[in-house]
Amino acid sequence: MAAERRTSASPTLDRPATAGPEPPTAGYDPGFLAVPVGTPSLDPSIKDTAVRLDGSEVLPYTHFSLALSKPRRFAIWVAWNIDGGALKKLSRAGLDFVTDPRVPAEDQVDNDLYKGGSANRLDRGHIARRADLCWGPLPEAQRANKDSFFYTNITPQMDDFNQSRRNGLWGRLEDAVFEDVDVDDLKVSVFGGPVFQEDDRVFRGVQIPRAFWKIIAFMDQGTCKAKAFLLAQNLVLPESLDLDEFRVFQVKVTEIQKxxxxxxxxxxxxxxxxxxxxxLGERQPLESQADIDWG
Structure with missing residues (x-):
């Protein structure tokens, strides 16, 4: 399935002609918390692999921003803000997954990876959760809801990924911090993305990430705290799309950086x-929300 790749060391993103509207440029807000928290920078080993928009490796959307890997065609990182006091409960009805018109099609993994009905067990999984982004004035929340469906914010997950007890914990991490911590102003900033490994298995010409990370930053009684998590899963591809096992670990921010x-x-x-x-091998995976150290 993979399209022919360009090999330029420093890719520059040209805006292709499109009939659809371009996404807004508000993006992740580094000043969202009382202590400024900026987006991550790319290590020299991968910096030249990022798709660029107007010379920048950061692609902005409503309430989130991301850096996109040209060789892997998935986000390297996604950063998003959540205003827990202004969340709107919006439906996803009528919203389709779409490619970002600002990004060349060959630099995005699109629906071709997910075609095949029940024979293809890969689902499209949001990195920045749709529900996290739907806050603010209604038109703004609606635009964020729509923006969450750009393929640049999507990575493949097994179809039973969301049914797993441990992944249930993974999907509730943002909710858990609001439930377990007296978060100042009900605001958090979140970062997440896949872990790209050289031996990731290939399916339909795409290397499928089998590990993901997430970091939640928040203010607790005037103190900035950051908590990092790693989800490691083992996909067997392409002979069968089976989820062998995945585990959620609480880790250090420095480990995520590495x-x-x-x-x-x-x-x-x-x-x-x-x-x-x-x-990491000496640690126990998180079994429940009570195992999380928010201190």
Whole structure:
């Protein structure tokens, strides 16, 4: 399925002609919390692989921004803000997954990966959750709802991914911080993305990520805190699309930086006070929300 790839070391994003409207440019707000939290920078090893828009590696949408990998065609990272006091409950009815008209089609994984009905067990999974983005004045929340369906915010997940007990915890992390912590102003900033590994299996010409990460930043009684999580899953492809096992771990922000080849501002690393064993193999996966250390 994969289209022929361009090999330029420093890709520049040209705006292709399109009949549809372009996404808005508000994007992730680094000043959303009382302590400014900027977006991550790409390590030199991958910096030249990012798709660029007007010279920038950051693509803005409503309430979120992301950096897109040209060789992998998925987001390297996605950053989004959640205003828990202004959330709107909006339907997804009538909204379709679409490619971003600002990004060349060959730089995005589109619906071709997911075709095939019940014979194809891959689903389209949001990195920035749709429900997280639907806040603010109604027109703004509606635009964020629509923007969440751009393929640049999507990665493949197994069809039973959302039925798993442990993934249920993964999907509730943002909700859990509001339930378990007295979050200042009911505002959090979240970062997430896939972990790209050289041995990720190929399906329909696309390397399928089998691990994901997420970091939640928030203010707790005037103190900035950052909590990082890693979801490791094992996909067997292409012979069969079976989910062998995946586990959710609480990790250090510095570990996410290493896995994702990115660097966060000092505000993020300074806000992470988690103490963990040196080896990931020595840790127990999270079994329930009660296992999360928000302190």
């Amino acid at each position: 896995e994702a080849h990115i660097s966060f501002p000092a505000a993020m690393t300074d806000a992470d006070t988690l103490v963990v064993p040196q080896s």
